[in-house]
Amino acid sequence: MIQQIYDGRAFINGQRVAARDEATFDCISPVDGRLLTTVSRCQSTDIDTAVVAARAAFDDQRWRGMAPATRKRIMIKFADQLIAHADELALMETLDMGKPIQYARSVDVNSAANCLRWYGEALDKIYDEIAPTPQTALALIQREPVGVVGIIVPWNYPMIMAAWKIAPALAVGNSVVLKPSEKSPLTALRLAELALDAGIPEGVFNVVPGFGPEAGSPLALHMDVDCIAFTGSTRVGKQIHVMAGQSNLKRAWTELGGKSPNIVFADCPNLDKAVQTAVGSIFFNQGESCNAPSRLYVEASIHDQFLEKVLALVPNYRPANPLVGSTVMGAIVDQTQMQSVLRHIEGGRSEGAALLCGGSQALAQSGGCYVEPTVFAGVTDAMAIAREEIFGPVLSVLSFNDTAEVVQRANQSVYGLQAAVWTRDLNKALGVARALRAGTVHVNQYDEDDITVPFGGFKQSGVGRDKSLHAFDKYTETKTTWIRIDSPV
Secondary structure, three states: OOOOOOOEEEEEEEEOOOOOOOEEEEEEEEOOOOEEEEEEOHHHHHHHHHHHHHHHHHHHOOOOOOOHHHHHHHHHHHHHHHHHHHHHHHHHHHHHOOOOOOOOOHHHHHHHHHHHHHHHHHHHOOEEEEEEOOOOOEEEEEEEEEEEEEEEOOOOHHHHHHHHHHHHHHHHHOOOEOOOOOOOOOHHHHHHHHHHHHOOOOEEEEEEEOOHHHHHHHHOOOOOOOOEEEOOHHHHHHHHHHHHHHHOOOEEEEEEEEEEEEEEEEOOOOEEEHHHHHHHHHHHHHHOOOOOOOEEEEEEEHHHHHHHHHHHHHHOOOOOOOOOOOOOOOOOOHHHHHHHHHHHHHHHOOOOOEEEOOOOOOOOHHHHEEEOOEEOOOOOOOOHHOOOOOOOEEEEEEEOOHHHHHHHHHHHOOOOOOOEEOOHHHHHHHHHHHHHHEEEEOOOOOOOOOOOOOOOEOOOOOOOOOOOOOHHHHHHEEEEEEEEEOOOO
């Protein structure tokens, strides 16, 4: 057993502090049920303290007033701090939310650091504009930081989701108040310390752990928060937009749920690759990914062959202790989420889908939260397992007969985050990609991307985009300065 003692206190104005009323909640590891630490249970008074600190830091320009080249150096040093503490952060992430440590180290830490570095590098390369006005005027179009940014992130990729938002927000000079999920708060708190060590001034980056109604809602409703950025469920995202309107009409950016279709045509150029990608993508991170391709549409003529290949690969994803380096599928984040996944599985069975493998809790004797990789066939579009975001290792396999049919069925979802098309026909690939209502459409692969491309969705998958230069649009105001010129000539 690995014994760790973590500091679960909030981080406000450059210091670790207890909640005002000293309330805490237990941070339990889904790996084996151990108590990792107690965490400050922040509420509205603590949110207000953090916002006041962030506003003071913004108003006195201790961060936004720095030369862009100086902020750039600090942001890159912040990224370097993550790499220097990579093993510590990876272990913390695995113990806190259950993902395999090999991925926490190679994916989560590296991706978060790369995001911070990329936005640090980009911040002094964004030029303002001069409008094409008549000779009697000079119109300057400039970006300015929006002010105090409230950020609420989920539990499935705690470091990456935080980095996607704090990096562009900080890079352009905002102050930030971050509320991590109560299910996985530890790395966010550590990131705040590393930011301070890198040179980000006190009050600029604050972290307030707590529960949604007690900490998240006060942040979204706060009259001195200028922008709220949220990643999480569509249900809560809708509430965020309502609260933004109820308060000061703050800008609200929401990256929400998904039920992504993965469409495999009979002319798929590499069937084995498509199978490996379909299986690996749905079971990666225990299926706890908003963009997981949980609806697998396979053309009828290859359906049985494809399904046989899928089932042959599933045993490679048996849940195991995520602290073991070879583990590829770890624990579900907590008991509540595990029970939710199991209820969805039982619902699929009761609706008549064919459970081909999995479907049960695994490793119950460990004290942790594990679910077997699960595959359903005979699924119809009307079934809940084909409509609702499960956020667990559950794959629904559906059959289709022609292109127009599968596009129509894929688009029936209320979500529109990502999709994939597998075909050797370029015309078909481009035509289907255009027809699918999704923020990203992958062709003959799934989830290949990097920080240079935007991430976000259509419909009820949210508003706005993370990643790429487009993210700067969320955290800046566009100001025009119009200057009258009375020419002496």
